[in-house]
Amino acid sequence: MTGTETAPGLAKQETPGEEPSRWNKAVRDIMGGSVVISILAVVLALIVGAILIAVTDPDVQKAAGYFFARPGDTIAAVWNSVSSAYVSMFQGAIYNFRRPSFEAGIRPLTETLTFATPLIVGGLGVGLAFRVGMFNIGGQGQILIAAACSAWVGFSFNLPPVLHLVVAVVAGIAGGAIWAGIVGLLKARTGAHEVIVTIMLNYIAFYLISYMLRTQGLLQAPGSNNPKAPAIHGNAVFPPLFGVQYNLTWAFVVVIAATFFVWWLINRSNLGFRFRAVGENPNAARVAGINVKNMYFYAMLIAGGLIGIAGASQALGVFPQGISSGVDAGIGFDAITVALLGRSKPWGIFIAGLLFGALKAGGYTIQAANDIPIDIVLVVQSLIVLFVAAPPLVRAIFRLPTPGSTPRRPGPIVTKEVEAK
Known part of the structure; x- marks a missing residue:
């Protein structure tokens, strides 16, 4: 017999491979x-x-x-x-090494945070709707309505500094929540598809705000022929976060607080549990006693309020000299991208918003420095x-590897069985 041969009836048997260890499974996941x-x-x-x-x-x-x-x-x-x-x-x-001082060199990072501010909070609103199984494509309209509400409070009243800013921000949140709440109400009561409704409300909001900006007594600045609102009162403008030499305002702090709130809402609150249940399986949630229709309505109210913060930050921080019909700056649609990249998770959206803020801030530098x-x-x-x-x-x-999968085991080694002579 050779080394690869066995006696009759004693063919070599291949033992099944061992299950991968927990460490290997964790690495693959x-x-x-x-x-x-x-x-x-x-x-x-x-x-x-x-x-x-x-x-x-x-x-x-x-x-x-x-x-x-x-x-x-x-x-x-x-x-x-x-x-x-x-x-x-x-x-x-991020940082410009060619600047003479650290204060000047760090300015690009503050610009990134400035661009990221509305993207993050807009992405939170879109992501929250995603978690409930709804597609909120109406960020543009919700930002426009929120910006108009914040701007109107900002130039129509003369309140004490902190109070005026708080009231203006709350007005923006309310405006966005109401505009998105229409979608949730129609979805809950009539079964209307939220994608169609949100897209149509985008058009309605755009042309409504455009009309109001061209009409004296509504949003148009007195004595002006341009479609532009009056300047915001100084008490209602977001103050700079690190000084007047930077464009970053306290709106970024509000966005951080909003991220914490959404994380707590989704992962720690009873309402968030019901949101996640409806998003995973609305039929099972309904059998478990959850009012699915109310969850759709509540989710869109909160999502619209979050996007309303983006509108308020635009009106009170980026365009304090007076909003126009372009105040949304495409943020409503960019927020969808941010929510997708962040996997609809609060801190994932936060990081994704920072990335897209960096791409926006760095993109202008690429164009200026390299003619790209x-x-x-x-x-x-x-x-x-x-x-x-x-x-x-x-x-x-x-x-x-695909998460949850196991590595393929090699096929068994079959040895030839020969008779002993």
């Missing part, structure tokens, strides 16, 4: 989880963005014309183009959403 997927989605988007930057750069195009003669020139041009673009983005979004179209930054944002919305694609590219 982490590597294939939503956090890693979101990070890799950003990495992939930046890689594709780098390719687009290189392709559209005139120096790279010129060097590519004689690539086979001198390939090093093309590689150097690509490196210079991409590295200078992303260095400019860092300097425009701002559209490239928008493409990067869109690619992030694309990859986040397709986890199997990211897992396939990086060969990541």
Whole structure:
């Protein structure tokens, strides 16, 4: 008999593989989880963005014309183009090392936080609706109504400093909540689809505010022919957080408080438990005694109130000189992207809002310093959403495991059975 042969009836049996350890399971769940997927989605988007930057750069195009003669020139041009673009983005979004002092160098970070302020709280409103199984596409209209309410309180009254600001912010929250509450009420009582209703309310809000800004006695500044509201009274303007040399205001602190509130609401409160139950399975929630219709209405009220904070921050912090019909600045739709990237979790949305704030702040620097179209930054944002919305694609590219799965075991080794001679 040879070493690979066995006696009759004593064929070698392959013992089944051992179950993977808890540590291996934990590693597989982490590597294939939503956090890693979101990070890799950003990495992939930046890689594709780098390719687009290189392709559209005139120096790279010129060097590519004689690539086979001198390939090093093309590689150097690509490196210079991409590295200078992303260095400019860092300097425009985080810290500018070329500034003479720390106070001046840190200004880009404050700009990032300024851009992120309405995105975070808008994303919280969209994400909360997602957790209840609703698609709140009406952020634009809710921001417009909230900004109009805050602005009207801001220029129509003359209250003490802190009180005036609080009343104006509450007015914005109420305006956003009422506008979104219409959606929740129609969904609960008539079964109307919230996507259609929110989109239509966006149009209604836009043209309603545009009309009011062109009409004396409503929102238009007295004696002006421009569609613009009067300037906000100084007592109702968000004060600067770190000094007048920065644009960041105390609205960012309000956003942090709102993030804590949404986290507590979803994870620690009885109402949040019912929200999550309805979002997971409305039929099972109904059988368990939860009033699903009321949950839809309450969720949209709170979601609209959160987005109303974004409208108030725009009116009282970004445009204190007077709002116009463009006060929403596309935040309502960007908030959907932020909520998706943050997986509808409060602190995930917070981080996603910071990322998109950095992309916005750094995008203008890329355009100014490198003559790269701002559209490239928008493409990067869109690619992030694309990859986040397709986890199997990211897992396939990086060969990541699926959470909860077990590694494939190798097939059994079959040995040949021979007779003893």
